[in-house]
Structures are given as structure tokens and as C-alpha cells.
Amino acid sequence: MSLYGTMRTGVSGMNAQANRLGTVGDNIANASTAGYKKASTQFSSLILPSGQGSYNSGGVNTSVRYSISAQGTFSYTTSQTDLAINGRGFFIVQGSDGVEYLTRAGSFQQMDDGSLVNSAGFTLMGYEYSSAADPTIVINGFDGLTEVNLQAGGMSATPSTAGYITANLPSNEAVGYTKPTSLMAYDSQGNSRKLDFSYIKTGDNAWTVSASYTNPDTGVVTPQIPATAITFDADGKLLTPAGGSITTAGLTINGAALNPIAIDISGMTQLGKPFESTGDINGKAASSVIGYEIGKDGVVSLKYESGELVPKFRLAMADVQSPDKLNPLAGNVYSQSNDSGVIVMGYPANGSYGSVLSGALEDSNVDIAEELTSMIEAQRNYTANSKVFQTGSELLEVLVNLKR
Incomplete structure (x- = not known):
């Protein structure tokens, strides 16, 4: 030896x-x-x-x-932007070099510009949300990803497009009986616009309904629904108009558009009781973002002053065939290696991908x-x-x- x-x-x-x-x-x-x-x-x-x-x-x-594939326990926090993955998968983050990486470190904080950045300085990425369909993703690449931004919505306003009126017109009133009501609508800039409705009895089982808008600045009255005949059968159920709907004309007010609004009146009756009416028109007044929610499926919704929750983003999630073979890099992130297999993209709580826990962090x-x-x-x-x-x-x- x-x-x-x-x-x-x-x-x-x-x-x-x-x-x-x-x-x-x-x-x-x-x-x-x-x-x-x-x-x-x-x-x-x-x-x-x-x-x-x-x-x-x-x-x-x-x-x-x-x-890397061994999941740690969870610690729950008071920050909704602290995120953990319960199951397989990795968050996609972008470094200051503009390159995307994989991570399980979800200690994200909202920055001044609305972006979500973790403690190592990496920015959370996702897809723009669509209510019509899931975002189209490149299965084996990062194309289509965008920065998740909690201020992306800014101010929001939803113009009115439809509404309904449910009313009982008293059958025991004399011809010429008139009853006014009002409903609030919203123009394209989120301004509230009061529509005045008027019901007039013209004969047995016959009434007219009309609507107008009065400009509060000028006092000018603009007809929105001309006097329209509505009739009832012997049981007090609506006969006309066909389809049980009336539509406002729409107009422009100080540069903002008040859209034509389809009003459903199919629930209107004529019975021997006093006049009563309920109704509503869709749309929301202008409001700003006051909060956010992140669901288990990774959908990031912005909360507005009006109480409306509007989905804006869906978090991206990635996985590889052999997570333990990924290349670990500084900042608790990983990149693909020759032995890890290709990166496959998806969504949280979809297929084999884990769900997102908001207000939690995965421990070491x-x-x-x-x-x-x-x-x-x-x-x-x-x-x-x-x-x-x-x-x-x-x-x-x-x-x-x-x-x-």
C-alpha cells in the first residue's frame, strides 16, 4: 500500500x-x-x-x-400578499435582469408602483385575467406573462346597460291616474344619472309608461322613453309590449355617454292593490381600488370602494419532471437544468398543480x-x-x- x-x-x-x-x-x-x-x-x-x-x-x-420537492410546513401571517403553495409547483418571478425564475419563496410585498416583490427582490408574474376563458399560455415557456400589479385597475366605472322594474299598477284607480318613480343609472364616466318614470292610466287594462332625464345644471328635460302603451289581461298579467321590455334612447351629457338601457318590465302587474314598485339598473359609480383578494386558484381580484371585486390577474405556476434536479440560485430561486426536465406551465389548483394559500408562507x-x-x-x-x-x-x- x-x-x-x-x-x-x-x-x-x-x-x-x-x-x-x-x-x-x-x-x-x-x-x-x-x-x-x-x-x-x-x-x-x-x-x-x-x-x-x-x-x-x-x-x-x-x-x-x-x-426541493419536499414541502415544508406553513406559517400563517397577517399579510394577504404572503403566498404559499400547497402541493406541487413554483411561482414564476422575474429578476432585475429581466429573466424569469422559479421559486417557492412567497413573501411578497406591494411596492409603490403596485408590483409584488419578494424579500429577495424578485417580481411576481402572472397572466391577465379573462372572464370568458382561461388565459392562453405557452406550455413550455414564459411568453405571455406580465407583472402582477395591484394598482393596475386605477379608478373604475361601469356604465349602465340594463335594468328591471317590478311594479303593481292599481286596477281600481280612475283613468288619468298618474304615478311617478325614479331609478338611478350611470354614464360612461361613472356619473349618477336619475331617470324619471311616469305611469298614466289611459283605460281599462291600459296604461302608458314614459321616462325622461332632467339635467340638474340646465333644467333641460330630455325624453328617454316616449309614452308607450302597456296592456294587461283580465288576470292583471302583462300583455304588451311583446317581450316585456322597454329601452331608453341614451344621450350624451357633458361629454359622457348614457347608454341605451334595456328595462325588463315583464314582472309588472295590474291588481286591485295600491301602487308599489321595485327596480334596479346595473352599473357602478366611479371608485378607486381599496384592497385585493387572492384566491386558491391564483385569481387576483381588486376591491373597489363600491364593494365590487374585479378579477385582474391569474398567477402563473410552473413545474418540472424532476424538481430536485433544478439549479438553485441566489435569492432562493431556481432555473431549469439538463437533468430537471423542461418547465411546464399551468395554473394553481388546476390538474397536478397545488393551490395558493394567501396570508401564509412555506417554512424551510x-x-x-x-x-x-x-x-x-x-x-x-x-x-x-x-x-x-x-x-x-x-x-x-x-x-x-x-x-x-
């Missing part, structure tokens, strides 16, 4: 244990890092060919394995007790390997001293 080989074997063992101590140190340092996945050092033997009658000592090789999957045990083992093994090196050195000294 070569004494030099013995010394090299001891050095190999010390280097291997030093690598193990390195991963243990990283794990302990990041035990409180949200979404951190622990590293471990794996050992494999290095065998060198030996001649007949002599043994050629080899050594040990090390490789680092990451437990580091077990401190296990790491401390590994540290003690590595320390003892390092000492043992140093003894092998020391013994080889001492024997070499004996060999040199044979000749004096």
Missing part, C-alpha cells in the same frame, strides 16, 4: 466531510428562510485499480442533493436536530480522516529515517 496514497485518501475524506459541513452550515443559516429547501451531501467511493499483492487506496467523491424544510447530528458526525469523521493522514505521515517519516 502506498503511503502517499494513504495520505491522499485521508485528504479526500477530510474534503468530503468539509463539504458536508458546508451544506449543514447553509441549512442551519437558512432554517428560517421562507421556502428554503435543504441541501445534503451524498458520498460515493472512488476505487483505484490495485496490483497483485498490493492495495492502491482510493478515496471518496461527494455530490450535493437538494430536497430544514430539521435543526438532524442538521446538528450531521454536524457532529462530520466533525468526528473529519477528525478520523485527519488521523489517517497523520498516521501515513508518521510512517513516511519512519521510512525516511531508516537511512541515517
Whole structure:
């Protein structure tokens, strides 16, 4: 057996244990890092060919394995922008270099510009939401992604387009009986516009309904629905107009458009009771964003002063065939490697992808007790390997001293 080989074997063992101590140190340092996945050092033997009658000592090789697929526990917080994934998948974030990365670290905070940035400075990405269909995604790429922005809605107004009136017109009133009511509508700029309705009895089972708008600044009255005949059958049920609907004309007011509004009056009756009416017109007044909600399916909705929740974005989620083979990078992010498989895109709570927990963070999957045990083992093994090196050195000294 070569004494030099013995010394090299001891050095190999010390280097291997030093690598193990390195991963243990990283794990302990990041035990409180949200979404951190622990590293471990794996050992494999290095065998060198030996001649007949002599043994050629080899050594040990090390490789680092990451437990990226092992999910940590969850810690719940008071911030809705703290996000965790319950199940498979990764958030897509963009670095300052404009490149997209994968991460499980969901400690996002809203910035002044409305973007969501995590503690490592990466920006959360997603798709613009559509109520008609799921966003079209590039399955194996990041095309189509956009920055998730909680101020993207700004001020919002929804113009009126439809409404309904349910009323009972008293059958026992005399011809000429008149009853006014009003409904509030909204123009294209979110201004409230009061529409005045008038019902006049013209005969047995016959009435007219009309509507107008009075400009509060000028006092000018603009007809919106001309006097329209409505008739009832002997049971007091509506006969005409056909379809049970009337429509306002629409107009422009101070540069804003009040759209034509289809009013459903099919629920109107004529019975021997006093006049009563209920009704509503859709649309919302101008309001600003006051909050947001992030659902389990990753839909990011903005909350307006009017109480309306408007979906704006849907978080993107990615996965690979072998998550443990991803390349870990600074900032608790990952990139695709040759061994991880291609990145496949999808949505939270869809297929094999996990759901999003708002107001929660995924803890590190580091077990401190296990790491401390590994540290003690590595320390003892390092000492043992140093003894092998020391013994080889001492024997070499004996060999040199044979000749004096």
C-alpha cells in the first residue's frame, strides 16, 4: 500500500466531510428562510485499480442533493400578499435582469408602483385575467406573462346597460291616474344619472309608461322613453309590449355617454292593490381600488370602494419532471437544468398543480436536530480522516529515517 496514497485518501475524506459541513452550515443559516429547501451531501467511493499483492487506496467523491420537492410546513401571517403553495409547483418571478425564475419563496410585498416583490427582490408574474376563458399560455415557456400589479385597475366605472322594474299598477284607480318613480343609472364616466318614470292610466287594462332625464345644471328635460302603451289581461298579467321590455334612447351629457338601457318590465302587474314598485339598473359609480383578494386558484381580484371585486390577474405556476434536479440560485430561486426536465406551465389548483394559500408562507424544510447530528458526525469523521493522514505521515517519516 502506498503511503502517499494513504495520505491522499485521508485528504479526500477530510474534503468530503468539509463539504458536508458546508451544506449543514447553509441549512442551519437558512432554517428560517421562507421556502428554503435543504441541501445534503451524498458520498460515493472512488476505487483505484490495485496490483497483485498490493492495495492502491482510493478515496471518496461527494455530490450535493437538494430536497426541493419536499414541502415544508406553513406559517400563517397577517399579510394577504404572503403566498404559499400547497402541493406541487413554483411561482414564476422575474429578476432585475429581466429573466424569469422559479421559486417557492412567497413573501411578497406591494411596492409603490403596485408590483409584488419578494424579500429577495424578485417580481411576481402572472397572466391577465379573462372572464370568458382561461388565459392562453405557452406550455413550455414564459411568453405571455406580465407583472402582477395591484394598482393596475386605477379608478373604475361601469356604465349602465340594463335594468328591471317590478311594479303593481292599481286596477281600481280612475283613468288619468298618474304615478311617478325614479331609478338611478350611470354614464360612461361613472356619473349618477336619475331617470324619471311616469305611469298614466289611459283605460281599462291600459296604461302608458314614459321616462325622461332632467339635467340638474340646465333644467333641460330630455325624453328617454316616449309614452308607450302597456296592456294587461283580465288576470292583471302583462300583455304588451311583446317581450316585456322597454329601452331608453341614451344621450350624451357633458361629454359622457348614457347608454341605451334595456328595462325588463315583464314582472309588472295590474291588481286591485295600491301602487308599489321595485327596480334596479346595473352599473357602478366611479371608485378607486381599496384592497385585493387572492384566491386558491391564483385569481387576483381588486376591491373597489363600491364593494365590487374585479378579477385582474391569474398567477402563473410552473413545474418540472424532476424538481430536485433544478439549479438553485441566489435569492432562493431556481432555473431549469439538463437533468430537471423542461418547465411546464399551468395554473394553481388546476390538474397536478397545488393551490395558493394567501396570508401564509412555506417554512424551510430544514430539521435543526438532524442538521446538528450531521454536524457532529462530520466533525468526528473529519477528525478520523485527519488521523489517517497523520498516521501515513508518521510512517513516511519512519521510512525516511531508516537511512541515517
